[in-house]
Amino acid sequence: MFLIYIMGMFSYIFSYYYKDIRVVTVHIITVLWFTTLLTLPQLIPSLMLNNYSIRSFDAEEISATQGAYNPIMTSAYLFPTIFQNNANYQGEEIDKDFSYVETYMYMGIVSITMALLGTILLKNKKLDRLGSLTLILFIILNYSTYIPFLDIDAIPGISLFRYWTRISFLMLFYMAFVGSYFIDTLAKRSMDNISFSWKKTLIIGTTFLALVGLNWNHAVTQRLIQDLPSYISTSYYYKEWYSIVFVTVASLIFGTIIYFRKKTSPIFPIMALFFLLLTVTDLKYFSSEIIDIRTDDIEDLSKADYDPKYKNTRIILEANEIENNESLYYDFW
Incomplete structure (x- = not known):
């Protein structure tokens, strides 16, 4: 994809x-x-696998809209471990009555801030068009269930996949190049020729608010509005996250004051480096623990024996703990 x-x-x-x-x-x-x-090489085996998969039977209905984000769930991009328990870091469950399998992704509050500023400063028409196309595709696939009159299950090709957070790479791609645009602008020492454009930012904000408004009475929306504040306020990352936010906002205020007093300053490149370090710190700190948890059993794994006839082929396992799972076996495993 x-x-x-x-x-x-x-x-x-x-x-x-x-x-x-x-x-x-x-x-x-x-x-x-x-x-x-x-x-x-990926498509043909996947199509062959689909013919034998238990998911191809009528007993389990698979929809391209499964895992689509409710607009309120976008808060998971902003706050780490919004579900409190690290075991549920990827959004396996909010509670026993509400499940959001594989839909959680923290993108970093500093990264998102840099991307927002890059969007405001962006004046390259080609990049602007590329960004617009990226965002439109992201919104359509990410919020598909909650967009009125849209049925992606009826669109050939697109309907073959379930998107979950897999489609988040579109937002990350957009954040990467507009955030880099902001950092590059800041690193040039002189900010005499920069211009501010709020148009796209307002369009993005209006679109998001419209999605929230159109789905306000949806049962999932009401449940999230009711429960998410308590999850955030009791998270053990609460203080650390607000510390990152405070440092980011304070740095931006400091930079803004310098900008209005002096358009050219050696401090701007230093601030660009500082924001890069802050971004890395943000993402590394809030991801290190969950990465350790997800990888702590790898050292205990050993190469399994298998029948040579399954070499480099996809098979359906029919026994043991992973019964009915589809797997692709390679010789080097």
């Missing part, structure tokens, strides 16, 4: 450099050919 997206965006950008429709057409056809060729 990621490869297809990157290839598509590359074709989109390429079309701006060449106005000759024949050149653009040949390029797009070439990109489609190589995209297909590169994805076949």
Whole structure:
């Protein structure tokens, strides 16, 4: 999916450099050919697996909209371990009555702040168009269940996948290049020629608020509004997270004061480096514990024996603790 997206965006950008429709057409056809060729090693076994998977039976209905984010769930991007228990860090459950399997992702409050500032400062038209396309696709796939009149299960190709947080790479991709744009702007010492554009930021905010409003009476929305404040307020990351927020806001206020007093300053590059270090600290601190938990049993694993006839093939396991799981066995395992 990621490869297809990157290839598509590359074709989109390429079309701006060449106005000759024949050149653009040949390029797009070439990109489609190589995209297909590169994805076949994963696509063909997956289609074969689907024919034998228990999920292909009528007993289990699989929908492309499963795992779609309720707009209120976006708060999980902002606050670490919003479900309190590290065992549920990936969103396995909020409580016994409400499950959100595999849907949790903390993107970093500093990263999100840098991306927001980059969006306000961004004036490169090509990057702006690329960002807009990325965000539109992210919103459609991430909130699909909660977008009125949208049925992605009826769209060929798109309906083949369940998206969960897998589609979050679109938001991360957007955050990476607009956040980098902000850091690059800050690192140039002189901020004489920068301009502020609030248009896209207002559109993004309005779109999100509209999604919340249109789904306000949804049972999941009401449950989240009722329960999430208590989860945040009792999290043991509560103080640490607010400390990061305080340092970020204080640094931005300090930088803003300098900007209005002096457009050129050696402090700006220092601040750019500081924000990079703060971003790494934010993500590393709030992810290190859960990474340790998720990987603590790896050292105890050993290579399993298997029948040679299963070498490099996908099979359906029919016994033991992982009965009915689909697995792909490689010789080097």
